Amino acid sequence: MTRASIQGEAGAFSHTAARQLFGDDVEIVPCTSFDDLFESVVRGRATHGVVPVENTLAGSVPGNLDRLMDSGLHAVSETNVRVELCLIAPPNRQVSDLRSAASHPVALEQCRRFFRERPQVTPVTIYDTAGGVRDLMRGGANFDAAIASRLAAGLYGADVLLEGIEDNHKNFTRFFAVATEPGEPPAESVTASLGFVVPHEPGSLHRALGHFARAGVNLTRLESRPIPGRPWEYRFYADVHGDRDPIEEALEALGRGAADVHVLGIYGRPSTSN
DSSP states (O other): OOEEEEEBOTTSHHHHHHHHHHOTTOEEEEESSHHHHHHHHHTTSOSEEEEEEEETTTEEOTTHHHHHHHHTOEEEEEEEEEOOOEEEESTTOOGGGOSEEEEOHHHHHTTHHHHHHOTTSEEEEOSOHHHHHHHHHHSOOSSSEEEEOHHHHHHHTOEEEEOOOSSOSOOEEEEEEEESSOOOOOSSSEEEEEEEEOOSSTTHHHHHHHHHHHTTOEEEEEEEEEOTTSTTOEEEEEEEEEOHHHHHHHHHHHHHHSEEEEEEEEEOOOEEOO
């Protein structure tokens, strides 16, 4: 059976991602931090980790590509999860009864309209969306409701009072499944995620990316991250999509001109929740 580590408690959106990747029978291994998540896979306590790397509203999830680079693990597949935020409370409660609602700060930020229209409800910051539902149902929480997924409500026996309370419904988070061994991507139509460093001189990034253009490979994402201990120097993370042979040829050419080229994973195209 697949054992998948996630950051947070069962019912988090990472749990939804794990189900999309591995099926409903996946065994979830909750972790308190992303560092713990990666360590659990490295040490064999889980067969895979499910890691958020990017959100369509908030952008990159800070540090997770660096963690993947440093861990030596491999991205073996990806999925996109539609983030639908629900107002969740114990049974027999009404929205009018509520005076506070708790969630992760990113989730609270994505529900500004909800709080603006209901000034009597105070937002409360906690570390985990699903953990808020769990604590609410165990009793003793210092808030009346939680904002989390419908999955979390079902797992912990709570009621969904309102659904889709996020300000922007085109809200998706991209997740990697990571493992100790590389995956087995299809022969064609793959995505490669990589990190690389180019010389600090004019035109170096242009020359590096030109290898993908000449190979007919589509660059779908590019970002820079500071390199610890090397002030004002940066590592570039990129995703490229295309047929596998041209991608591998472009990666080989990149390696001749760039430094520290590291392929984080080569995998097939993702599934996406509604």
